Amino acid sequence: MEILDILIIGGGPIGLNCALEAQKNNLTYLIVEKGTIVNSLYHYPLYMRFFSTAEKLEIDEIPFISAAPKPGRQEALEYYQGIARQKNINIHLYEKVLKVSKNNEVFEIETSKSTYLANNVIISTGFYDIPNMMNIPGENLPKVQHYYTEPYPYAKQKVVVIGSSNSAVDAALETYRKGAEVTMIIRDSGISESVKYWVKPDIENRIAEGSIKAHFNAEIIEIKENSVIFRDKDGQTHEIENDFVLAMTGYLPDFDFLRNSGIELQGEGLNPFYHPETMETNIPHLYLAGVVCGGKDTHLWFIENSRVHAEMIIGSILSK
CATH class of the missing domain: 3.50.50.60 (FAD/NAD(P)-binding domain)
Structure with missing residues (x-):
């Protein structure tokens, strides 16, 4: 050989x-x-x-x-x-x-x-x-995606985006602009500083105006068929309706x-x-x-x- x-x-x-x-x-x-x-x-x-x-x-x-x-x-x-x-x-x-x-x-x-x-x-x-798994209940449900390719499947859907990196921000903005109701769950206190400089003002303005909801210092603790449960910065838990989860966790x-x-x-x-x-x-x-x-x-x-x-x-x- x-x-x-x-x-x-x-x-x-x-x-x-x-x-x-x-x-x-x-x-x-x-x-x-x-x-x-x-x-x-x-x-x-x-x-x-x-x-x-x-x-x-x-x-x-x-x-x-x-x-x-x-x-x-x-x-x-x-x-x-x-x-x-x-x-x-x-x-x-x-x-x-x-x-x-x-x-x-x-x-x-x-x-x-x-x-x-x-x-x-x-x-x-x-x-x-x-994928960097979160190891939480429901993470293996079919509605949870660790890879994002394009926004069209999420039109008119309630979408939770986890994370604040470039991939999370791109997913949030693109799905929002195709008619999704987007909520971001972010562990940190703000959008990542590594996000592309020409995109960061866009996502921050969409959050500021309320077009995209964002919960900072928060984390997902469970994913269900029709909802997700997350814990906010004060330690309170909240359950919101949900169709898809885009887990951009790295x-x-x-x-x-x-x-x-x-x-x-x-x-x-x-x-x-x-x-x-x-x-x-x-x-x-x-x-x-x-x-x-x-x-x-x-x-x-x-x-x-x-x-x-x-x-x-x-x-x-x-x-x-």
């Missing part, structure tokens, strides 16, 4: 960037991706716009041309999938990596379709696949997969160990790239500031 120089787990923007860097240095590689190319972006809300401008989303110095100052989901899909086609990236799609183990100096990577051998492994799996990396691969997870944030100058983990020749590096702190890394990981990792591999 062929022993690859590198096997890359995850075909998102940073995984693609690692592949491009490997290509430039004549290293044999394969990306294994459980979904489509840039699978997480594919599952983003249909009308999502990035916080970053186009040039900050570029990989391998390939120009990203956008008609708007802030690119949207479809433009990003065209850009990254176009690179995969044009550069003939070696990638296997709809193939899930099940296990990474190291036998002597070679990694054995077991997937849903095959087994591969590689001298180095890069985990670039992002964090968008596992997402987490696959910590079990990281542990089973032998990577040390540190502290309450379950931050995976890696050397910041090389991105190599406590397992020699096993690297991390992209958002997965942040553990529970998924806001630390994004495309814009983790593009450098590819060059750092390939440089480390070449130095050995």
Whole structure:
């Protein structure tokens, strides 16, 4: 069986960037991706716009041309999938990596379709696949959604949006403008400061005028078929009629997969160990790239500031 120089787990923007860097240095590689190319972006809300401008989303110095100052989901899909086609990236799609183990100096990577051998492994799996659960009664009801794609199913419905991040604010505004009766339940005392600067005044004005109801310093404690129960800042409980719950509570990396691969997870944030100058983990020749590096702190890394990981990792591999 062929022993690859590198096997890359995850075909998102940073995984693609690692592949491009490997290509430039004549290293044999394969990306294994459980979904489509840039699978997480594919599952983003249909009308999502990035916080970053186009040039900050570029990989391998390939120009990203956008008609708007802030690119949207479809433009990003065209850009990254176009690179995969044009550069003939070696990638296997709809193939899930099940296990990474190291036998002597070679990694054995077991997937849903095959087994591969590689001298180095890069985990670039992002964090968008596992919702951060609230662990409350009723969370598994069909009306509860942890992913939001578009507003049309919620027209004329009573919608509760949980959270105050970009995804929660987008969901609240879009469903409100399609005729939903929107109530936001927010643990903090205000809308998150990380919300896109051109959107934050919009949501705050809609709340101020009463078009969107918002309960701050509050939390959902139970979800029922036709209602939700929440606790307010004074400790009082309230029950309101409800048709759908959009639980925009964030997402987490696959910590079990990281542990089973032998990577040390540190502290309450379950931050995976890696050397910041090389991105190599406590397992020699096993690297991390992209958002997965942040553990529970998924806001630390994004495309814009983790593009450098590819060059750092390939440089480390070449130095050995």
